[in-house]
Amino acid sequence: MPSFPDCLVEPMTGTAKPSRLLRWSHCHVLTSPVATGAGPLLLAGMSLLAPSFAMGNEEGDTTEPRYPPLNTEVMVPDLPPAPVDPLVRYRGLPSGPAVDTPSQPIAPAIAMGPPEPIAPPPVDHLEVALDWYPSPRHAALYIAKALDMFEHRGLDVRLSTPADPEVPTKLLADSRVDLALTRQPLLHLQVDQGMPLVRVATLVGVPLTALVVRRDTGIESPAQLEGARVGHADQDAERILLPAMLADHDVSMDSIDTPNVHYRMEQAMLEGRVDAIIGGMRHLLPRALANDGLPTRSFAVEQHGMPRHDGLILVANRNELKRQRSAIRRFVSALEEATAWILEHPTKAGGGSSSPNPPWTLPSTATPGRRYGPA
Numbered sequence: 097m098p099s100f101p102d103c104l105v106e107p108m109t110g111t112a113k114p115s116r117l118l119r120w121s122h123c124h125v126l127t128s129p130v131a132t133g134a135g136p137l138l139l140a141g142m143s144l145l146a147p148s149f150a151m152g153n154e155e156g157d158t159t160e161p162r163y164p165p166l167n168t169e170v171m172v173p174d175l176p177p178a179p180v181d182p183l184v185r186y187r188g189l190p191s192g193p194a195v196d197t198p199s200q201p202i203a204p205a206i207a208m209g210p211p212e213p214i215a216p217p218p219v220d221h222l223e224v225a226l227d228w229y230p231s232p233r234h235a236a237l238y239i240a241k242a243l244d245m246f247e248h249r250g251l252d253v254r255l256s257t258p259a260d261p262e263v264p265t266k267l268l269a270d271s272r273v274d275l276a277l278t279r280q281p282l283l284h285l286q287v288d289q290g291m292p293l294v295r296v297a298t299l300v301g302v303p304l305t306a307l308v309v310r311r312d313t314g315i316e317s318p319a320q321l322e323g324a325r326v327g328h329a330d331q332d333a334e335r336i337l338l339p340a341m342l343a344d345h346d347v348s349m350d351s352i353d354t355p356n357v358h359y360r361m362e363q364a365m366l367e368g369r370v371d372a373i374i375g376g377m378r379h380l381l382p383r384a385l386a387n388d389g390l391p392t393r394s395f396a397v398e399q400h401g402m403p404r405h406d407g408l409i410l411v412a413n414r415n416e417l418k419r420q421r422s423a424i425r426r427f428v429s430a431l432e433e434a435t436a437w438i439l440e441h442p443t444k445a446g447g448g449s450s451s452p453n454p455p456w457t458l459p460s461t462a463t464p465g466r467r468y469g470p471a
Contacts, residue, residue, distance in 0.1 A: 220423040221252045224410075225264035227277040229257050229359070231380060233300055233408050234277070235445055240434035249426040260358055261329045265293060268413050274420060275412055275427070279305075280405040282332035294417060297410040297428045304407035305333070306378035307341060307395040308385075313371045316393065318400050319345035324371040327357035327364050333375025340402040341374075341395070366390055 164170065226234060237255055240246055246253040256273070258264050264276040265283075269291040277299070287293055307326075309315045315324065318341045328334040334354050342349065357364040357373070362384050364370045373381065382392050398404045410431075412424060438445040 217250055219250055219252050220420075220426075221254075222274045222420075222423055222427060223254045223256060225267055225273045225276040226255060226257050227264055227279070227408070228261060228377075230255075231377065233304065233377075235438055236299060236431045236434040239437055239445060240430040243434070243437065245430040245433050246427065249430055251423060251426055251430070253427065262331060265291065265411065268411065269293060271413055271416060274416070275410055275424070277408060278411055279330075279332060279407060280409055281336045282330060283409065283411060285332055285336060292414040293411045294414045295409050296412045296417075296424050297431065298406050298408070299410060299431070300408035301406050303396065303398045303402070303405055304377055304379070305337060305375045305397055306382075307338075307372060307374050307397065307400070308365070308376045308378075308381050309372040309393045309395070310365060311391040311393055315372065317345075318342060318395060319347060321345075321372070322347045322351045325353040325355065325369070326372045326374050327355050327361065327370035328374050329356065329358055329361060330375055337397050337402055338374045341397060341400045343401050362388070365392075 224237065226237075230238065234255075237253075241253055241255065258267065264273070265278050265286055267273045268276040269286075275296070280295075283293060283295060307318060313324065315321065321342065326338060328338070334356075338352075338354070339349055342352075354374075355364075355370065357370065361373045361376050361381060365373060365381075365385055366388055376382075378394055378396065382394050385392050410428070412420065417424075
């Protein structure tokens with residue numbers, strides 16, 4: 097009878113090891129969980145194939161045996177455990193449009209909770225001191241504020257009117273405001289006095305002031321100002337404008353009385369406390385006095401000895417300029433946009449029915465120190 101290779105099973109572990117050649121009748125099945133459960137099933141299959149195996153196992157038959165004889169005890173080795181699906185622990189979890197992988201098991205298609213609030217962009221605060229109470233020369237500032245041009249550039253701008261016309265640049269030099277409006281002659285005068293001021297923009301590039309004289313005084317030329325009372329509101333009017341107008345005439349500054357009338361230019365003229373005003377706005381003061389019944393004469397300063405200059409400029413504190421450079425650039429950009437808007441919509445900017453409520457529609461006798469226009 098031919099012999100068959102056999103196996104020996106180690107006790108308890110169920111690990112098969114090759115062994116010497118034995119007949120199948122010498123095999124023994126050692127107890128193991130796999131062998132015990134699979135043995136009967138395998139034996140039943142072997143019993144069905146037994147006749148054919150016996151036929152091929154006759155004495156002298158040279159045919160290779162195909163199956164062991166019936167009732168032969170066989171050994172079933174332990175089988176390796178079935179492979180575990182690496183994605184089994186991810187199945188059933190919510191997923192998004194992307195392909196789930198072990199490293200990224202969940203890709204939600206929608207937000208699983210409320211979104212985090214978006215932090216607002218940083219805002220730079222700027223306080224701008226006007227040179228006078230609001231008037232049409234300040235239109236660009238109020239239009240830019242009313243139409244949110246400052247806000248769109250990350251600026252929170254506050255426009256304020258000081259209680260005295262000489263205060264804005266002093267507040268700026270003391271770093272109590274961020275920007276101030278003034279005139280080119282006054283800037284030159286105060287820089288010469290040592291104030292840390294620097295121009296950053298020009299709003300009006302022509303002179304705006306004039307010498308306004310009461311008609312009933314009989315003064316028809318600056319040459320006739322000797323012995324007159326000429327009121328002023330700013331240093332540059334008294335120390336630069338008036339001396340320049342008198343330089344070509346035989347009139348001494350000592351022969352003229354120059355009281356400071358502050359904001360009360362119109363009242364001083366109406367009450368007869370002064371004969372003339374130097375530095376008054378040529379487009380406002382004569383009209384306001386005419387409305388009150390007082391005729392006047394006006395002499396433009398650039399036509400009587402004063403060089404042409406910028407009538408309204410924006411100045412900053414030189415010591416704070418580096419810190420505020422970005423905010424000032426955005427502020428000037430907003431003024432440029434507002435100026436373009438005014439040129440395109442002159443009726444709306446001037447106080448028409450669809451105007452953004454310009455503050456200069458208030459009377460020229462507006463209360464000093466009060467804030468006007470949009471907050």
